[in-house]
């Protein structure tokens with residue numbers, strides 16, 4: 001079967017087969033998505049609420065198919081332990097994980113109208129608009145070609161209108177540097193940028209206030225007394241960690257293994273303005289892969305080592321540059337650009353998953369987090385960003401979260417969330433033993449004492465050695481999972497060498513977490529799949545792969561004759577029995593119109609019955625992208641559709657198969 005558009009950019013789309021090239025029109029795509037009820041604003045008849053969307057029949061089926069592909073690609077293929085944990089989450093859990101204190105974005109307000117902005121988005125939008133205006137003033141065209149040859153600048157064509165300015169070269173350089181680093185700034189730094197560059201509300205020109213932190217979680221109470229505080233979860237991950245002990249037992253006490261969960265998450269986004277890309281309720285699919293901190297190799301690494309990724313490493317960004325490098329997973333791990341094999345494995349698998357469901361590989365990149373952007377405990381973190389008319393948007397985050405999550409929950413609950421590994425033979429090891437002056441230590445650090453103790457006790461030998469050396473000079477500091485650093489002195493803590501014979505090894509596993517936002521992937525996929533035929537630009541085609549298309553096969557008749565109508569319902573029944581999502585269109589519309597309607601739904605195949613079907617038992621099969629058609633015996637065509645949908649046959653194979661069955665050739669539409 002013809003492949004989906006593979007090199008399209010936001011401003012230009014290439015049709016899969018019949019080479020139609022035309023300007024990408026987001027308005028036409030939006031109209032299609034509304035007309036075919038992929039999704040719509042929730043509570044629309046009441047005026048709607050920003051950031052809340054309902055999926056219609058087509059959107060729901062597309063989402064279900066993406067999730068089904070996700071389950072097969074990860075959970076089934078990799079034998080992961082699936083979970084379905086509660087959305088309503090105990091406040092204490094999210095306090096321990098750090099969300100209550102830190103799950104916040106920086107917000108500022110128009111000082112006169114009160115309009116709210118997310119500070120980094122405001123800075124980004126205004127600086128991009130100025131750069132765009134400057135380019136226009138200099139007569140430089142903002143060409144898509146720049147993106148094709150690798151210079152993939154962050155662009156938000158559809159949301160950033162240019163402002164008429166002329167900038168000097170230093171200012172242009174400074175803006176480009178700030179934009180490349182935009183995810184790296186703290187609130188006060190964003191405040192400095194706003195003041196220095198006189199950034200105001202683009203609509204009113206009014207000044208905006210200093211950025212303040214806004215926690216993104218929806219708060220609630222559990223039970224009628226309101227005494228138990230809860231939150232709607234902002235991610236599914238905590239549900240995995242609080243069940244770790246059971247999961248480990250289920251896995252016979254061994255790592256590595258992974259848990260996986262698909263479910264709804266909630267974030268009270270400050271200013272949700274990008275359709276499905278930034279919403280307040282969305283479906284996530286998350287994997288937590290638990291691994292020995294001393295051995296982050298992956299048994300199946302060889303299977304992905306040749307997968308080519310498009311990388312935007314942190315060093316490149318910190319120099320204010322944005323050029324991309326194509327590299328295999330194997331080379332990137334060997335060069336230590338990607339921290340370890342397991343993280344590399346999941347980056348490779350995710351590249352395969354996204355392209356399999358129809359995301360254009362040329363509009364997909366892996367951007368590494370910069371130092372400030374990454375949580376302090378994380379060892380390495382990469383985002384899969386997909387380019388759409390909104391620019392490059394993070395759709396999957398892949399982070400090595402070290403032992404942070406299990407450590408903090410273990411300290412808080414006093415449950416040992418650790419792995420005990422029996423050694424093959426006892427071993428004699430030189431270690432550093434940490435002892436505490438219990439009373440003085442407790443008095444100095446009070447409620448934080450346990451966390452500091454656990455951190456020191458769980459520390460690797462070389463880190464402990466550094467602390468020991470520093471203590472010898474008077475004092476040292478311990479960086480803990482709560483993000484704070486605590487000063488310790490030799491009167492409180494002693495570190496001394498000892499030799500022990502070990503029979504068991506005990507450790508807290510590290511967690512590698514790929515986290516997928518399904519709505520963002522779904523919307524990007526719709527943009528990447530969309531194009532229009534030269535002869536009918538007002539109507540689009542969605543070249544969705546059969547794997548995820550909401551309906552796989554349209555069944556129509558050329559006439560309203562009762563015998564033909566009976567036949568299409570019979571064909572439909574037989575397809576349903578095989579599990580093929582098919583749809584009968586027995587309306588009075590012309591065949592062309594019926595096909596056009598289904599091209600808009602992304603239906604990859606169509607079967608037409610006519611009077612020859614009654615006479616010879618044949619049926620015509622049409623392929624959406626090329627519109628090429630084949631004829632075969634009804635049974636044979638159904639069997640071929642089944643294989644096409646399962647992906648065990650392509651269009652060429654279908655053509656050969658039907659030819660060999662019945663000796664028929666392609667027919668023109």
Ligand SMILES: Nc1ncnc2c1ncn2[C@@H]1O[C@H](COP(=O)(O)OP(=O)(O)OP(=O)(O)O)[C@@H](O)[C@H]1O
Nearest residue numbers: 267269277278279282394395396397515516517520
């Ligand atoms: N408001 C949202 N609407 C839709 N999807 C979201 C939203 N927030 C996060 N996601 C999805 O969940 C995934 C994992 O969440 P994560 O916490 O890493 O996102 P994030 O870094 O907070 O995203 P952003 O920086 O865009 O706000 C993201 O890659 C994205 O696909």
